[in-house]
Amino acid sequence: MFRKFFALIILFSSISAHPVIFKNGKVFWLTQNPSFNDIRFGVSKTSNWLIGGRLLEDKKTDEAFALINNNFLAKRWNSRNSQANLYLLTSVGLNTKNSEPMGSLGIHGDWENRQIMIMQMLEYYTHNSSIVATSRIAYSPIAVDYSKLSIWLIAHYRVEYKDQKYSNMLIPVVRLFKKNYLFEFGFNGDDSFFSLMTHF
Amino acid sequence: MKHLLISFFLLGLGFSQSKVTIQDNEIEINDNEAVVEVLGMVCSMCAFGIGEGFSKTDFIDKSKFTDGVSVDIDAQYVQLGLLDSKNVNPEKIVQVIEDAGYDVNLLFILQNEKLTKLSTDKLGILQPVAFNFTSNNN
Numbered sequence: 001m002f003r004k005f006f007a008l009i010i011l012f013s014s015i016s017a018h019p020v021i022f023k024n025g026k027v028f029w030l031t032q033n034p035s036f037n038d039i040r041f042g043v044s045k046t047s048n049w050l051i052g053g054r055l056l057e058d059k060k061t062d063e064a065f066a067l068i069n070n071n072f073l074a075k076r077w078n079s080r081n082s083q084a085n086l087y088l089l090t091s092v093g094l095n096t097k098n099s100e101p102m103g104s105l106g107i108h109g110d111w112e113n114r115q116i117m118i119m120q121m122l123e124y125y126t127h128n129s130s131i132v133a134t135s136r137i138a139y140s141p142i143a144v145d146y147s148k149l150s151i152w153l154i155a156h157y158r159v160e161y162k163d164q165k166y167s168n169m170l171i172p173v174v175r176l177f178k179k180n181y182l183f184e185f186g187f188n189g190d191d192s193f194f195s196l197m198t199h200f
Numbered sequence: 201m202k203h204l205l206i207s208f209f210l211l212g213l214g215f216s217q218s219k220v221t222i223q224d225n226e227i228e229i230n231d232n233e234a235v236v237e238v239l240g241m242v243c244s245m246c247a248f249g250i251g252e253g254f255s256k257t258d259f260i261d262k263s264k265f266t267d268g269v270s271v272d273i274d275a276q277y278v279q280l281g282l283l284d285s286k287n288v289n290p291e292k293i294v295q296v297i298e299d300a301g302y303d304v305n306l307l308f309i310l311q312n313e314k315l316t317k318l319s320t321d322k323l324g325i326l327q328p329v330a331f332n333f334t335s336n337n338n
Contacts, residue, residue: 018245020301021245021249021301022249022250022252022253022299022300022301023253023299023300024256025249025252046299047298047299047300047301073301076240076301077240078239078240078301078302078303079239079240080223080239080276080305081242081276082240082242083240083241083242083246112242112243113242114242114243114273114274143273143274145271145272145273145274146244146247146271146272146273147244150243150244177243177244177245178244179244179245179248180244180245180248182245199245199248199249
């Protein structure tokens with residue numbers, strides 16, 4: 001069972017945009033998917049470390065969590081016309097209803113150039129002992145310059161392992177971004193995905 | 201006499217500008233400007249962070265370009281307007297790029313009619329590259 005699960009992760013694992021940004025940059029990030037409503041605000045204290053607050057609502061259990069979020073850029077490979085990253089992600093906090101402690105651990109890897117992006121993320125949530133793997137493969141038909149609207153077509157795949165059961169979904173997502181604003185929307189007939197992010 | 205004066209004026213401009221090459225792109229650089237080849241700058245959010253970083257420095261001439269910074273993601277470079285009164289330390293430019301999370305490969309600075317070219321070596325240290333200033337030549 002685990003072999004199958006990790007094979008899926010290796011094949012597809014997924015994510016979102018850069019978890020750490022420029023030094024002293026701030027990020028606001030709103031995500032909604034079939035499992036979570038997730039609101040984050042963070043400040044990159046350095047180009048390697050972002051700290052912030054996170055409000056996470058688990059839609060399936062109707063629980064909500066207030067968390068402190070730490071994202072660490074473990075390694076970045078900058079090359080001509082491409083970039084690759086490895087991040088370590090942690091959240092610690094409380095269940096807002098019963099004050100039970102809650103945390104999450106994650107690892108995120110990505111590679112991108114001007115028109116192709118591959119991202120993988122693996123997260124563990126302590127409140128329900130779930131493991132979530134998200135994978136993305138994205139393509140931008142046109143490489144546009146800084147001031148123009150950039151359009152990406154993304155295959156977003158998500159696998160959740162909880163209570164010895166798997167659930168998964170594949171959602172086509174459209175990403176639009178211009179300068180410091182990013183918007184994503186995905187829908188597959190059953191599930192929807194929405195994300196809004198800005199850096200400032 | 202008028203034409204002679206204009207000719208002298210244009211000749212003066214000629215000595216305070218040059219052309220540099222970044223990834224096969226020829227870029228015109230004027231006096232009090234820098235051109236930086238940035239590795240890893242693949243998206244507009246990357247470029248935004250770089251622009252924000254330079255906006256907080258004291259050596260950028262915000263009357264040039266867009267608040268002192270012009271970004272070309274395709275060609276992977278940023279062009280900076282530099283204040284005439286500041287003799288800019290190249291390390292400060294590199295620091296801003298690195299604080300945004302990216303690396304400098306090549307850096308050209310034209311100030312006081314002197315063109316300086318620096319490149320990052322394998323250890324990530326910025327080193328001057330032998331470079332003779334010639335008007336409108338790389």
